Amino acid sequence: MSILLPDPHREYLTIARSVGIDPEVAKRIQIPIGKGVAGEVFQRRQATVGQHASQSADQPARYSTDIYASMPLVCSAMNETEVTVGVLNVTERYDNKPFSSAELECLNLLCSVAGCAIHDALNRRAREEARDSIVVALAQLAEHRDDDTGKHLDRVTRFCVLLAEELGRSEKYRAVLDDAFIHDLQRAVPLHDIGKVAIPDSILLKPGKLTPEERVIMQTHTEVGTRTIQSIIARTPGVSFLHMAEGIASGHHERWDGNGYPRGLAGENIPLAARIASVADVYDALTTQRVYKAAMPHERALQIIKEGTGTQFDPEIVQAFLTREGDFATLAKELIDTPAPAPAAPAPTPALTPELAAVSA
DSSP: OEEEEEOTTSSEEEEEEESSSOHHHHHHOOEETTSHHHHHHHHHTOOEEEOSGGGGGGSSOOSOTTTSOSSOEEEEEEEETTEEEEEEEEESOTTOOOOOHHHHHHHHHHHHHHHHHHHHHHHHHHHHHHHHHHHHHHHHHHHTTTOTTOHHHHHHHHHHHHHHHHHTTSTTTTTTSSHHHHHHHHHHGGGTTGGGGGSOHHHHTOSSOOOHHHHHHHHTHHHHHHHHHHHHHHHSTTOHHHHHHHHHHHHTTOOTTSOOSSSOOOGGGSOHHHHHHHHHHHHHHHHSOBTTBOOOOHHHHHHHHHHTBTTTBOHHHHHHHHHTHHHHHHHHHHTOOOOOOOOOOOOOOOOOOHHHHHHHO
16 A cells, blocks of 8 residues: 655655555655556546456556556545545555455545545645744844854754764764754754844944943843744744744853853753754854954864863763864855955946936926
């Protein structure tokens, strides 16, 4: 049995779920819509039923003997109103008996129910992906206030993924840092500095050292960001990456020794994702040019992070960083900021003839 769904452009079908098909075979299957048994069934919105082995020669362009290994078979479209959602294949029945009318009617009913359910699930997924994209786009928009290229978010996110992957190799974190955690991490990290939208330009873009008073104002971006994300969570509860984003926004300036801000959390009381983001964010801040400083060489940034082991940073995360520091250096070069070109000088305005001057007036 297999369920085949179309790609986003509805050009071909792939196997979404299957029973009795080798997983490696299932991964390779791509059926152009309109071609082969499943492709034609999807296009015609009508089932194909083969009850006897003699019918196999009449089947159009079988795309894999691993799927259509024997008769009887049923290949039925899963429809929702006027939209074809996918195809259900049932083949190689264990007793080789033809499908009865009652069984075919049951399969038809299953396809109708499944078609509606899958259509609803795909629409819900599309809405969720659109929501996630809008949230991240807002974070990128906020970041453009002090980062014209927007690459800071890309770098820090990918640095965090490197650290999470490396930590996930350890016995301690293997069960925690799974694919779901990394999936959420990729969406949550871009929101870490969203609270900076509330910081005045005179402080955020200041080309020199901040005064103690200005530093206090700058530090409020963690609390503003936390409240902002909490307000989103209140409207869309149950979104796991937003809960992670809240922990990162509030905790990425906390320190392992408890001397950070805004709450003075220490050790593992700081959310794991925030401890990961802290190392990634500091490395990026050290190795990129800012309005108030030049970029630092990778080797010097490496030394500073090592010196922060056990005081500013979680020692286990620093060790993961040291293991993957070569990947950090490579990624930093790949995503290096390029200064925006200076705007072209406006062309001189030509002198108006008396006639044009009169019209302009």
